[in-house]
Amino acid sequence: MDSTYRRTDLTVDQQHALLAAARILTEEFAGTFGVETIDRFLHTSYVQFAGRATVANFLPLLAERFARQRLRALARIEGKDASGVPIVLFLCVHNAGRSQMALGFFAELAGERAVGWSGGTEPVERINPAVVEAMRERGIDITAEFPKPWTAEVVQAADVVVTMGCGDACPVYPGKRYLDWDLADPEGKPIQQIRSVRDEIERRVRTLLGELGIPTA
Template sequence: MGESTLARQVEVMVDPQRLQLLALLLTDPDGEADTSRLAGPGGDMDLVQVHLEAMAAVGLLGRDSRRGGPVRYRPTHDALVRFGSLAFGGAGPHEHADRSEHGPILERITERLSVTFAGTFARETVARYVEESYSLLASRARVRQHLPALTSRFATDRLTALARTQDGSLHTTTDVLFVCVRNSGRSQIAACILRSLAGPGVRVRTAGSAPVARIDPAVVKVLIERGWEQIAEFPKPLTDDVVRASDYVVTMGCGDACPLVPGRRYLDWPVADPTGLEEAEIRVIVDEIEHRVRLLLTEIIP
């Protein structure tokens, strides 16, 4: 499970010297270094070695022993993504750095990285990372001359790592779960429409916090009348498993009965319950849900 690897990494990084070593490595001109360079003149090489190996053991440093020389350590993607900002004092208060001095260069860095990461990160995301990386570095740089270069490398490394992390966790389908109270009206309408509109890349499920025996016949009638015929479900209870299996969880009045699972995108649509309403009113609800489903689909498949 991801959390236990992460917990082990966090445990290893509790030691202040390791955070200091990571900060040195992240700003090293080569992006990697061996034990003696990290220990510095007169430093305790054995101790530094122990720290570096502990970080390597939990996948925060890669070891490279090419050319028969001493082992060189390089921060991994995990180290960059998870501990990059912490290693620069992200835990302490740091005021927003005055970037006016380097404004134009930072703009160019953002511009260049936006092109590099086009299709993966929006320009705003890139700009935020550049800005944040600059602030982190500026808060402890005595010599400001090299800040843009360091910012450029740090932001590039972090974005690269982030992109890989995202790629790695991509699954082939997007699972969407619609939840309402009875699982006989709103969630069925939404599921039916999304199933009709989306291709095989989207898997649609429904559930109810207090499911009833069958889908509301008046709802079925309106759906068929509107050409939405993919009604293939029966009301069923909401379980943790189905939430866990979903990427998107859309609730429509299920109250607080919906379990919260990390990493899922939660949406709450304030749509009226069609139960007991006239057909004309149900049509309005179907149209409203259709509108929301189409918007959701543009988010799922950009």
């Protein structure tokens, strides 16, 4: 594992951070996945962000968090996750607005009774600040989230895939339940219009949770 991250294109701090992330994930998934699988997922997750992130110091943390999500997805696919809770994946183009608001409401309302993920077909560097503010008005902090791509195992592990504006670029796998939410893209919109999109997303998330048998207040 050390040789993977001791490369000339990484700073010493990045190398150390990735090695620390690898150790954390190895302990977390001990008995589920071997070192080689964890190393591969962490490395490919790092590559996903390296080409577009401007703050290089955050790359190892983003890679660790994304690798953790992907490994959890793989565990579900391979029958190594016995939790049985439904997984819902929210997809849009940039993973900076609609899908992040949907995930924020879903996580807040579902708690530990379901798992929510999000992704984008063309993820950008950061979440739309106006979207963050609109969600903060509802008491939901989404600043810990970050735009990310979708991967095959994440889509395959989901029970429901909700698409929002990504059209033919959204992945389609047989046997999945797909919902297409026709919602305005909040990019470049004033906060008043974003609030309208936000409120419609909340309504749809509550309806979806009801269909999944998860009551909300």
